[in-house]
Amino acid sequence: MRSVSLPVLGAMLLLSACGAPANKAPQPVAAPAAQVNAARLLAADEAANAGQWMSHGRDYSEQRFSPLTKLGTDNVGQLGLAWFADFDTRRGQESTPLVIDGVLYVTTAWSKLFAFDAKSGKALWAFDPKVPGEWAVNACCDVVNRGVAAWNGKVYLATIDGRLIAIDAASGKPVWDISTIDAGKPYAITGAPRVVKGKVLIGQGGSEFAQRGYLSSYDAETGKLDWRWFVVPGNPADGFENKQMEMAAKTWRGEWWKTGGGGAPWDSIVYDPKTDLIYVGTGNGAPWPAEYRSPGGGDNLFLSSIVALKPDTGEYVWHYQASPHESWDYDNTNQIMTADLPINGQTRHVVMQAPKNGFFYVLDAADGKLLSAEPYVPGVNWANGVDKKTGRPNINPAADYAKTGKTTFVSPFYGGAHTWQPISFSPKTGLVYIPAIQSSYAYGAARQDDNPMGQKLSISFAKSAELMAKTNPKPVSKGYLLAWDPVTQKEVWRAEVANSGRSGGTLATAGGLVFAGNSENGFAAYRADTGEKLWSTDVQTGAMAGPITYEIDGEQYVAVESGFRQTGNYYAPNYSRILVYKIGGTAKLPEAVPYVAPEINPPAAFGTAQVIAHGEEVYGRYCSTCHGSDGLSRGMFPDLRMSGALQAAEAFKAIVIGGALSKNGMVSFAKALQPDDAEAVRAYLVNRAIDAKAHAKPAAAEPVKAVATGPHT
Numbered sequence: 001m002r003s004v005s006l007p008v009l010g011a012m013l014l015l016s017a018c019g020a021p022a023n024k025a026p027q028p029v030a031a032p033a034a035q036v037n038a039a040r041l042l043a044a045d046e047a048a049n050a051g052q053w054m055s056h057g058r059d060y061s062e063q064r065f066s067p068l069t070k071l072g073t074d075n076v077g078q079l080g081l082a083w084f085a086d087f088d089t090r091r092g093q094e095s096t097p098l099v100i101d102g103v104l105y106v107t108t109a110w111s112k113l114f115a116f117d118a119k120s121g122k123a124l125w126a127f128d129p130k131v132p133g134e135w136a137v138n139a140c141c142d143v144v145n146r147g148v149a150a151w152n153g154k155v156y157l158a159t160i161d162g163r164l165i166a167i168d169a170a171s172g173k174p175v176w177d178i179s180t181i182d183a184g185k186p187y188a189i190t191g192a193p194r195v196v197k198g199k200v201l202i203g204q205g206g207s208e209f210a211q212r213g214y215l216s217s218y219d220a221e222t223g224k225l226d227w228r229w230f231v232v233p234g235n236p237a238d239g240f241e242n243k244q245m246e247m248a249a250k251t252w253r254g255e256w257w258k259t260g261g262g263g264a265p266w267d268s269i270v271y272d273p274k275t276d277l278i279y280v281g282t283g284n285g286a287p288w289p290a291e292y293r294s295p296g297g298g299d300n301l302f303l304s305s306i307v308a309l310k311p312d313t314g315e316y317v318w319h320y321q322a323s324p325h326e327s328w329d330y331d332n333t334n335q336i337m338t339a340d341l342p343i344n345g346q347t348r349h350v351v352m353q354a355p356k357n358g359f360f361y362v363l364d365a366a367d368g369k370l371l372s373a374e375p376y377v378p379g380v381n382w383a384n385g386v387d388k389k390t391g392r393p394n395i396n397p398a399a400d401y402a403k404t405g406k407t408t409f410v411s412p413f414y415g416g417a418h419t420w421q422p423i424s425f426s427p428k429t430g431l432v433y434i435p436a437i438q439s440s441y442a443y444g445a446a447r448q449d450d451n452p453m454g455q456k457l458s459i460s461f462a463k464s465a466e467l468m469a470k471t472n473p474k475p476v477s478k479g480y481l482l483a484w485d486p487v488t489q490k491e492v493w494r495a496e497v498a499n500s501g502r503s504g505g506t507l508a509t510a511g512g513l514v515f516a517g518n519s520e521n522g523f524a525a526y527r528a529d530t531g532e533k534l535w536s537t538d539v540q541t542g543a544m545a546g547p548i549t550y551e552i553d554g555e556q557y558v559a560v561e562s563g564f565r566q567t568g569n570y571y572a573p574n575y576s577r578i579l580v581y582k583i584g585g586t587a588k589l590p591e592a593v594p595y596v597a598p599e600i601n602p603p604a605a606f607g608t609a610q611v612i613a614h615g616e617e618v619y620g621r622y623c624s625t626c627h628g629s630d631g632l633s634r635g636m637f638p639d640l641r642m643s644g645a646l647q648a649a650e651a652f653k654a655i656v657i658g659g660a661l662s663k664n665g666m667v668s669f670a671k672a673l674q675p676d677d678a679e680a681v682r683a684y685l686v687n688r689a690i691d692a693k694a695h696a697k698p699a700a701a702e703p704v705k706a707v708a709t710g711p712h713t
């Protein structure tokens with residue numbers, strides 16, 4: 001056995017912070033008999049359940065509106081920390097907790113589930129599905145989890161490695177544990193399951209990995225598959241599963257089935273008792289440029305759509321495609337809400353959505369007819385409006401970068417004008433509260449086979465970075481909390497986030513409040529009607545997940561999961577926590593560890609210009625997705641210019657080729673790279689580090705800021 005050199009150990013210590021326990025995890029203890037009876041989710045039982053948060057979006061409408069009023073505009077300033085608990089990971093945290101019969105259920109990165117006494121914060125039990133660390137490579141955007149569903153004494157957890165697990169709500173012990181994916185295929189689940197009529201519904205992520213997305217329905221008691229609905233058609237030669245797939249196949253050209261097509265429904269699944277329909281949001285296409293996956297045109301159904309299905313059979317009822325022939329990673333998976341809105345003097349029962357493409361949609365819930373669609377952020381330019389008669393966007397021909405062959409600024413950027421962070425709707429103010437982002441990205445097509453780490457992006461990151469760096473003035477990239485009137489389709493107020501950061505998920509209450517965290521350490525309450533900030537607190541890290549509120553023994557609580565500063569720096573301290581507030585709460589967070597910029601201390605330069613250029617190319621294709629373009633950190637993964645492993649070829653190779661850090665999700669690249677490639681990447685990074693040391697304040701302290709508001713080419 002080869003001895004491990006000191007640099008290797010140093011690098012491991014440095015990098016393994018990613019997955020290492022930061023604090024003590026809650027320990028399983030005896031639990032009370034939680035009577036998880038989510039049958040009470042029905043609106044008729046609203047009064048009895050006012051103090052609970054029983055499903056992902058609180059109730060079937062997923063408005064994330066609580067009827068609780070003990071907290072209001074007059075007393076929210078007295079909120080203090082009631083209790084908190086630390087988790088054992090510093091990866092991204094996106095979970096919306098549930099609170100049912102006094103127990104709070106919350107998930108963390110790596111698909112772990114924790115149960116707490118919601119009043120005292122006492123840890124009741126913890127469940128770890130033990131997903132393999134190396135599965136992280138199948139998740140485009142970290143090993144996050146957005147929460148659980150509950151039904152009839154069980155809690156349902158979906159895992160990053162594609163499993164669906166029923167867990168006894170009282171004991172935390174698994175009841176059944178099934179795979180929802182084809183073994184070996186790189187699907188990943190980050191979303192929360194929903195339970196409808198005794199069936200558990202779950203989709204998956206993986207459009208970028210050349211997959212065929214689908215929604216599955218399982219029996220909540222047994223885990224038996226009930227029905228499955230595919231988003232895109234398969235190979236016509238194999239026959240179609242249903243008539244809609246045959247119809248959808250007519251909107252595709254070429255041999256799309258060879259790359260799967262995409263469409264993965266990774267987030268929103270909503271049931272509407274009024275129409276007895278499920279609405280599911282579908283993902284983008286793969287590869288990204290439509291011209292590559294469907295040469296010569298075609299809408300590519302059912303990508304980037306809301307699709308309505310019957311819950312009992314999975315039968316298709318209607319669809320609305322927001323971004324036909326989409327090329328910009330415009331997933332349409334974002335939160336869907338049902339509501340009754342006054343439109344033209346009539347009360348209309350609608351579905352609403354603020355998807356990544358920047359338009360706010362209001363559709364008739366019964367038939368999917370477009371009622372209105374307007375841009376909810378400035379600068380949207382992939383389409384010049386949406387035609388109200390046809391329901392179709394007027395797509396800007398210049399935005400079809402694969403067809404024009406020109407690298408072009410398109411707004412919104414691929415992260416979307418809004419993505420997974422929950423939105424909320426207050427029937428009292430009539431406003432929707434959206435964590436909005438104004439941005440653009442220089443899209444340019446790469447070779448069709450340019451697929452770093454198996455992701456079918458076919459995007460030229462190098463050309464984009466070059467154009468974005470050259471553009472003066474710098475393109476706008478900022479996040480804010482937006483209050484949007486869905487009837488008039490107009491902005492009513494906005495609360496900017498410091499440092500051009502990002503707003504987190506939102507919660508609206510009958511007490512006239514909106515709660516939202518942000519990427520800049522803040523969690524705050526605003527007046528729902530005016531946006532006036534009434535209370536805020538320092539949470540020491542980003543808080544992007546959806547907040548919730550509940551009431552126990554006459555006291556109203558507000559809870560939010562924190563962890564991961566979206567625009568900050570990997571080396572800044574991060575805390576993954578559940579934080580719970582109430583009037584007069586006196587708990588205190590431990591002192592935050594002050595941020596000290598790490599020293600850039602590269603070894604002497606080595607390698608010929610040719611080797612370094614090769615290293616740059618390899619880095620761009622295989623490393624930049626996580627570690628940032630040009631060696632810059634994206635906040636979540638290490639800035640490799642500061643890596644101790646740069647000191648020695650052996651250390652770097654042990655990680656990149658040997659997989660020494662695979663437990664943390666940094667897998668071996670042995671399948672794609674040779675040891676010489678790894679050494680060329682090291683030569684490139686050493687060069688970048690020397691340059692950074694000579695020229696600047698540590699560039700790692702600067703988050704990567706993209707982007708603009710209008711067409712530039």
Ligand code: CA
Pocket residue numbers: 207208283284329331
């Ligand atoms: Ca996507």
